[in-house]
Amino acid sequence: MMVPLRAAPPPQVQPEVQDEAPVTGKGLELAFDGVTKAFGDVSVLKGLDLAIPAGQFVAVVGRSGGGKTTLMRLIAGLDGPTSGTIRIDGTARRGLQPDVRLLFQDARLLPWQRVLSNVGIARGPGWKARAQALLAEVGLADRAGDWPYVLSGGQKQRVALARALVTEPGILLLDEPFGALDALTRADMHRLLTRIWGQHGFTAILITHDVAEAVALADRVLVLRDGRVAEDIAVDIPRGARATGAPRLAELERRILNAV
Amino acid sequence: MTRATALRRGLVPWLLPIALLAVWEVAAKAGWLSARVLPAPSDIAVAFWITLKDGSLPHHVGISAERAVLGLAIGGGLGFALGLVNGALPLAEDILDSSLQMLRNVPHLAIIPMVILWFGIGEEAKVFLVAVGVLFPMYLNTFHGIRSVDRGLVEMGRVYGLRPVALYLRVILPGALPAILVGLRYALGIMWLTLIVAETISASSGIGYMTMNAREFLQTDMVLLGIIVYALLGKLADIASRWLERRALKWNPSFHTGLEAA
Numbered sequence: 082m083m084v085p086l087r088a089a090p091p092p093q094v095q096p097e098v099q100d101e102a103p104v105t106g107k108g109l110e111l112a113f114d115g116v117t118k119a120f121g122d123v124s125v126l127k128g129l130d131l132a133i134p135a136g137q138f139v140a141v142v143g144r145s146g147g148g149k150t151t152l153m154r155l156i157a158g159l160d161g162p163t164s165g166t167i168r169i170d171g172t173a174r175r176g177l178q179p180d181v182r183l184l185f186q187d188a189r190l191l192p193w194q195r196v197l198s199n200v201g202i203a204r205g206p207g208w209k210a211r212a213q214a215l216l217a218e219v220g221l222a223d224r225a226g227d228w229p230y231v232l233s234g235g236q237k238q239r240v241a242l243a244r245a246l247v248t249e250p251g252i253l254l255l256d257e258p259f260g261a262l263d264a265l266t267r268a269d270m271h272r273l274l275t276r277i278w279g280q281h282g283f284t285a286i287l288i289t290h291d292v293a294e295a296v297a298l299a300d301r302v303l304v305l306r307d308g309r310v311a312e313d314i315a316v317d318i319p320r321g322a323r324a325t326g327a328p329r330l331a332e333l334e335r336r337i338l339n340a341v
Numbered sequence: 342m343t344r345a346t347a348l349r350r351g352l353v354p355w356l357l358p359i360a361l362l363a364v365w366e367v368a369a370k371a372g373w374l375s376a377r378v379l380p381a382p383s384d385i386a387v388a389f390w391i392t393l394k395d396g397s398l399p400h401h402v403g404i405s406a407e408r409a410v411l412g413l414a415i416g417g418g419l420g421f422a423l424g425l426v427n428g429a430l431p432l433a434e435d436i437l438d439s440s441l442q443m444l445r446n447v448p449h450l451a452i453i454p455m456v457i458l459w460f461g462i463g464e465e466a467k468v469f470l471v472a473v474g475v476l477f478p479m480y481l482n483t484f485h486g487i488r489s490v491d492r493g494l495v496e497m498g499r500v501y502g503l504r505p506v507a508l509y510l511r512v513i514l515p516g517a518l519p520a521i522l523v524g525l526r527y528a529l530g531i532m533w534l535t536l537i538v539a540e541t542i543s544a545s546s547g548i549g550y551m552t553m554n555a556r557e558f559l560q561t562d563m564v565l566l567g568i569i570v571y572a573l574l575g576k577l578a579d580i581a582s583r584w585l586e587r588r589a590l591k592w593n594p595s596f597h598t599g600l601e602a603a
Contacts, residue, residue, distance in 0.1 A: 159499070159500065177499060177500065177502070182501070183497075185493070185497060189494055189496075189497040191494060191511070191512065192593065193515040193516075193518075193590075193592040193593075194511070194515075202498070202501050202503070202511070203501055203503070204507075228591070228592045230594045244501070248502070
C-alpha cells in the first residue's frame, strides 16, 4: 500500500487571518482490521482493512450507498462494527471517542447559543479563551457574539470547524461539509482547511462525492465500492501546484472516476 | 410615512370604540337604556373608583391572582415535569402517557361537583381546578417539544462529548423551549377561564364572588366591572407570556421584528 508523506502546507492564502498558530495538536493513527458492518441482512462494509498513518489527509469517495457514511459513523463511535476491530493510536476502541471530532454536512450549530458558546460547547476550564483563539484562526474573531442565524453557510461551517478543533482532536472526520456551499465559498474553505490542517497536524478523513475536491485536498484517495476499498490512490502532487490544474491532476481525477 | 399619516394611523383604530362608548354613555344617561341592562360607562368608572378606594377591588383581585398563580405553579409544574420525564424516558412514556391521554379527555370543568364534594368551597377547590386545567396543555406541549428536538443536534452533542445532563440542559431543553412556551400561553388562557367558572359557582371571595354578589343586589355596574377586570388580567397574562417568549427566544429570527433583526 502506498503511503505518501504529508506534503508541506501551502503558503498563507486567507488574507483576513493573520494569526499564525504553531502546530499544537498531534495526529493519531487509525486502523481497521477486517471490519464488517451489517444492518439486518444487508452488509454495508465487508471486511475492511485500512491503515491511515498519523497526520495524513485521506479522502474517501464512492457512490451513495457505498458505505461512506457508515465508515464515518464507525470511526466516530456513533455505531459499533458487526465484527472486526477499529484501532486508534494502536489501541482497540469502542463507543464515542474524545479525540475524534466530526464536521457534519450541515453545520449543526446550536441556534440558541451565540457563536462563541457554540465553539466552546464542551466547556471546561478556560474554554472562552480557547474558543476565541480558534474563531480567530478561522477568521471569525469579530462574530463571537452573534447568533448563528445571522451567519452565511460558509461562516457556519467555519464556526463548526473551530468547534471541532477547540479540543485539539487527533482525528477530524469531515462528512461532505462543503457540499452545500457555492463554488467560491467552497474554494475558500478548501484553502482554510488545508492551512489549518497544516498547522494542527490532525489526521483528516474527508468523505466526499466530489472527486475534484478529493484530489485538491488529500494526500490519498480511497475509493469505496461494494463495502470494500476498490482503489487506494496517492495524490503525489505538491499542494502548491494543485490549484493550477496540472495535467497529472486531471489524470488522477479520471482514474478515480473510473474506479467509482 | 409623514408624522401626520403616522398619527392618523395611530388614531383611526380607536375612533369606532370611542364613538360606541360615547353613544352608550348618552343612551344610558338619557334613559334609553335601563341601568339594570347596561349602566353608563361613567357609572362603571365610578364603581371602579369606589371599590378601589374602599380596598375591596384590590382585595378580590389579589385573592383571584393568588389562586391563579398557585394553580398554575402546581398544575403547570406537574405537567412540565411529566412532559420532561416522558419525553426523555421511553419507559416512563409507556407507563404514563396513555393514562394521561385518557384523563385529558375529561373536561376539567365537568368535575366541579366532585371537587365541591371533596374540598367544599374552600381555596383548595379553586386551586385544584386551575391546576387540573393547566396541567394538560403544559404536559402535551413539553412532551411534544422534547420529542421534536432536532435529532442531528442531539447527535452532534453526543459526538462533541456532552454528558447526559449537559446534553439535556444545553441541547434538548432549549430545543423544546418554543413548544413549552406555547404550552404556557395555552395554560394561561385556561387558567383564567377555569378561575372565572370556579369563583362564580362557589366562592366567598375573589372577582367571581364579587361579581356574583353584585348580581344579587342588581348592581349591574359592578358585574360589568368584574368582567372588565377579568379581561384586563387575561390580557396582562398574555403580554407577560409574549414578553417571556421574546426574551427566551432571542436566538430565533421569527421572534424578531424587522427593526430588532437589523
